[in-house]
Amino acid sequence: MSRVLIIESSARQQDSVSRQLTREFVEQWQASHPDDQITLRDLAVNPVPHLDADLLGGWMKPEAQRSTAEAQALERSNLLTDELLAADVLVLAAPMYNFTIPSTLKAWLDHVLRAGITFKYTPTGPQGLLTGKRAIVLTARGGIHAGAVSDHQEPYLRQAMAFIGIHEVDFIHAEGLNMSGDFHDQGIAHAKARIAAVA
Template structure:
């Protein structure tokens, strides 16, 4: 099993989402490719990137190919993985900007999804995603959680519909109970 790990917490020391991913990776075993979005920030998409993305591959200039190179590399990592681990702390009720930049670079029409007469179709089927969410006060699944539903939707949009969550939410309210619940969720994951 090839595992792709995406860390998006701006914190390294004391990061709960990173600790949860450590525990999940240990539970699953197997080789892990790690992409740390805090250590290696990704660029935002630009007009040049958009123009390159919507130019047929055979017609792209060298500049356009260069503009898409990072996106191509991220998608290759995603395609090579059987399981994707995503660390997603909740910042201001949603995901970190670093994780949104990764999503913008991997959600590409004709590459990871396509439009059909029946609507969009994800092209990365047969993969599993485990998302470790940490929050200070936002309860995962509540009406103020704009992270978990978005991540489930966007992963499904690119074809990854086997999505599980490990949540250490409301840490500022009862950290011990939250971490215990997350530990139980990790223990219940199929290896």
């Protein structure tokens, strides 16, 4: 039995293509991995706090020196890293907003790229501490960006995942969703075919 953690980040519930891709993923994954446990965290419904002084204090100060607010911020943040540490498979579902990921997903990453927990600094540079995990990234984009300089999702997420030790990452993009003609339907069909292959 493996644990799958899904992070949703579209600001919309209705008509969201990235959420449609997630539903497709869950259906396919459950068919091929019926015993797996799937956990879903929806950053639109339950956004995680941005980094602030309390959280940084909670991370950096010894326990005895933490204020109540710092201790609470640390506890909230630890829930997110614990959830990631427990997962074998991480699924990030992300619309493209202004060429990159939603700020809600960036805020989640700011919690889980955590020194001493998911990476550490060594004399030769940073080292990812997560081993044996894979990630699948489902994106929805109004235009077409794969392989272009306008794509600030895939290179950034690849870097962020590698930094914490997740090197096996599949990107599945539904592109051209806001373009006229057949792009919308083709983009979704292409992504669903890729999901079937990956799941």
